[in-house]
Amino acid sequence: MGTLDPILMSVMANRLDGIVREMTNTLLRAARSAVISSARDFSCCLVTGDDQLLAPAEGLPVHIFGCHIQTANMRRYHAGDIRRGDAYLDNDPYGGNTHPADHTFMVPVFHQGEHLFTSVAKCHMADIGNSIPSSYFVLAKDVYHEGALVFPGVRIQRDFKNIEDIVRMCRARIRVPDQWYGDYLAGLGSARVAERRLEEFCAKYGTATVKRFISDWFDYSERRMIDNIRRLPKATLVNKGRSDPLEGILPGGLELTVRIEIDPEEATIHVDISDNPPCVDVGLNTSLGAATSAVVGAIFNALEKDIPRNAGSFRRLRFTYAEESVVAAPRFPHSCSMGTTNVSERLVNITQSAFAQLGDGHGLAEGGTGLGAGMAVISGKDARRGGAPFVNRMMLSTNGGPASPVADGWVNYAIPVIAGLMYRDSVEVDELKHPLRVNAISIVGDSAGAGRRRGAPAQTIDLTPTGNDVIAVISCDGQHAPPRGVAGGHDGTAGMTWRIGANGDGTRLPNVIQVTLRKGEVLRGRDSAGGGYGDPLEREPERVLHDVLEGWESRAKAERVYGVLFTGEIEDETLAVDEAATAAARAALKATRKSTHAS
Known part of the structure; x- marks a missing residue:
C-alpha cells in the first residue's frame, strides 16, 4: 500500500486531535478539585500500541513527552495479560512519569483483537498522601519522607470495573478521599471517551489504513523537523543557569547546564544534559520524563510553531544523560516531588535562551519562574462545611512570559513548563471552594524586562483566611536570580513573598516555606517578570x-x-x-x- 492521500492524512490527524480535545473537555468538566477543573493542570494524549507519542493536541509539554515511556512500562509489567476493558494507573517517577502528583490513567485500545492505541490522561492530583498537606514537597529528604502513594503501572480496572483494592488503598491515605475519587473517575472517563472514539475511528478506516496513516504521519512530521533544522546554522550552544538556594541545605542553589549541538547536514539536534549535579537529598530531582520534556518543549519553542509534536519529529533529537543526576537521572530513593517545576522550569529557560546565541531572530528570553503565593497548595478545615478538610493547589497568579524576536511576553504565562497552556483559577470559584478571600490581584508596573520586545510584567496577589487557620505550602524557585533577557534585552525581576500581620507589619518569607495563616493575616506574593528580547532603544x-x-x-x-x-x-x-x-x-x-x- 502506498502513501496516503495528503487530504485524508490531514483529516485523520485532525480527527485524532479532536479526540484528544474531547478527552480534555471531559476531564475539565468532570473533575472535582480546582487544580484540575479550574486551573486545568492535566494533559491528554494518544500513544500508539507500540509506544510512540502520536497526538498530544494542546497537552502541557512537561506532561506528554514522556507518556510513551509509561505505556511501554505498562506493557512490560503486564506482558501477555492486557485486554480490552483494562485501565492502568502510573505515577512512578523512576518509570517514566513526571512526578508522583501526576496520576496517569492509561487505557489500551483494541481493534479486531489488536492493541493499536493507548489513551492517556495525566492529572495533577490535589493530594497524593504526602507526609505534608501538599502534592509538592521541596524539602523531602527522600521518597519515604515525601510519603506519596506510588503506583508503577498498576491495573485499576478489569472488564471496565474498578479493582476496589486500589481505590480503598487511596481513600484510606488521602486527606480528601471524595475529591480524589471524583478526579480519579474524571481521569478514567477521559481515557474511556478516547477509547470509544478510537474504536469508531478504526471501524471507519480499517486497520490497514490506520497503520498506514500512523507511519505516514510520523514520516511527514520528521520531514518537517528535518527542514526546520537544516535552516539553522551549524553550532554548539552551551548555556547555564542556577536554581534558587535552599536555606541551610543548598546555599548556592544548583548550577544547571545544557549543551546543544545543531547539525544541519545530518538534520539533528543533540542535547547533552549529563553535566549536571548529582542527586540531592531534597525533592528537586527531575525524572527522565520531566527533564526531557522540559528540554524538548523549549526546543520546539525555538522552532516553527506548527511542527507536529510526536514520535516522528522526535526522531531528529538525540540525548545524552548522566547515570545519576538531579537532571533526568534520579536514583531511588531520591525524591522527585518537584520534578515538573523548579529545576524543569530552569531547564526550559536555559534551553530556549541558548538558541538566542545563534543571533537576532532566534530563541527566546527567559520566562518568569516559581510557584509563588498565588500558586501555593492550601489546606485546612472549612468551618463553613462542618470542619471538612480541604487541600488544593491554587492557580491564581502567574509569572510574566518571555519576549521572543517577534512578540512581547504573555501576561498569562504562568511558568515555563506551562507557557500559557493552563487556565487561571476563577477567584470566585476558589473563594466558594475554600475559606479564603482574594483581596487583590494586580500587575506590577516597571517589573518587566525591557527590550525591542518586552517581557511580560509581574503580578501581585493578596490572600487572607476567612475563618479557620489556612496552611499554605509555597515551593517557589523564582525569588533570587531574575529571568534573563537576551540579544540586548534586559532581565525581568524576581519574585517575593511576604506575611502581613494583623497589625499591618510585613515579614519577607523564604522562597520555600510552609506557613499557617490566621484570620486577619495576609499572604502577599509578587511573581517574577519575563526577560526582554533585543535592544530597548529599538522598540x-x-x-x-x-x-x-x-x-x-x-x-x-x-x-x-x-x-x-x-x-x-x-x-x-x-x-x-x-x-x-x-x-x-x-x-x-x-x-x-x-x-x-x-x-
Whole structure:
C-alpha cells in the first residue's frame, strides 16, 4: 500500500486531535478539585500500541513527552495479560512519569483483537498522601519522607470495573478521599471517551489504513523537523543557569547546564544534559520524563510553531544523560516531588535562551519562574462545611512570559513548563471552594524586562483566611536570580513573598516555606517578570506609549530605558510621543552606551 492521500492524512490527524480535545473537555468538566477543573493542570494524549507519542493536541509539554515511556512500562509489567476493558494507573517517577502528583490513567485500545492505541490522561492530583498537606514537597529528604502513594503501572480496572483494592488503598491515605475519587473517575472517563472514539475511528478506516496513516504521519512530521533544522546554522550552544538556594541545605542553589549541538547536514539536534549535579537529598530531582520534556518543549519553542509534536519529529533529537543526576537521572530513593517545576522550569529557560546565541531572530528570553503565593497548595478545615478538610493547589497568579524576536511576553504565562497552556483559577470559584478571600490581584508596573520586545510584567496577589487557620505550602524557585533577557534585552525581576500581620507589619518569607495563616493575616506574593528580547532603544515608540497608558511601564522608565519622551498627560488623555525629543534622547543614550563600552 502506498502513501496516503495528503487530504485524508490531514483529516485523520485532525480527527485524532479532536479526540484528544474531547478527552480534555471531559476531564475539565468532570473533575472535582480546582487544580484540575479550574486551573486545568492535566494533559491528554494518544500513544500508539507500540509506544510512540502520536497526538498530544494542546497537552502541557512537561506532561506528554514522556507518556510513551509509561505505556511501554505498562506493557512490560503486564506482558501477555492486557485486554480490552483494562485501565492502568502510573505515577512512578523512576518509570517514566513526571512526578508522583501526576496520576496517569492509561487505557489500551483494541481493534479486531489488536492493541493499536493507548489513551492517556495525566492529572495533577490535589493530594497524593504526602507526609505534608501538599502534592509538592521541596524539602523531602527522600521518597519515604515525601510519603506519596506510588503506583508503577498498576491495573485499576478489569472488564471496565474498578479493582476496589486500589481505590480503598487511596481513600484510606488521602486527606480528601471524595475529591480524589471524583478526579480519579474524571481521569478514567477521559481515557474511556478516547477509547470509544478510537474504536469508531478504526471501524471507519480499517486497520490497514490506520497503520498506514500512523507511519505516514510520523514520516511527514520528521520531514518537517528535518527542514526546520537544516535552516539553522551549524553550532554548539552551551548555556547555564542556577536554581534558587535552599536555606541551610543548598546555599548556592544548583548550577544547571545544557549543551546543544545543531547539525544541519545530518538534520539533528543533540542535547547533552549529563553535566549536571548529582542527586540531592531534597525533592528537586527531575525524572527522565520531566527533564526531557522540559528540554524538548523549549526546543520546539525555538522552532516553527506548527511542527507536529510526536514520535516522528522526535526522531531528529538525540540525548545524552548522566547515570545519576538531579537532571533526568534520579536514583531511588531520591525524591522527585518537584520534578515538573523548579529545576524543569530552569531547564526550559536555559534551553530556549541558548538558541538566542545563534543571533537576532532566534530563541527566546527567559520566562518568569516559581510557584509563588498565588500558586501555593492550601489546606485546612472549612468551618463553613462542618470542619471538612480541604487541600488544593491554587492557580491564581502567574509569572510574566518571555519576549521572543517577534512578540512581547504573555501576561498569562504562568511558568515555563506551562507557557500559557493552563487556565487561571476563577477567584470566585476558589473563594466558594475554600475559606479564603482574594483581596487583590494586580500587575506590577516597571517589573518587566525591557527590550525591542518586552517581557511580560509581574503580578501581585493578596490572600487572607476567612475563618479557620489556612496552611499554605509555597515551593517557589523564582525569588533570587531574575529571568534573563537576551540579544540586548534586559532581565525581568524576581519574585517575593511576604506575611502581613494583623497589625499591618510585613515579614519577607523564604522562597520555600510552609506557613499557617490566621484570620486577619495576609499572604502577599509578587511573581517574577519575563526577560526582554533585543535592544530597548529599538522598540517602536508607539508600543512604549501603549505600555505607559496601560500602566505596565512608567513614564520615567520609558524615558530612562527606552529613550521615549512624551507630551501631554495621561489624566487628560493627551499623552503622545514627542518624536523629536525621542530621537534626540535615543541618540544620547546610544552615545553614552558607546562611550561606556569604549572605556
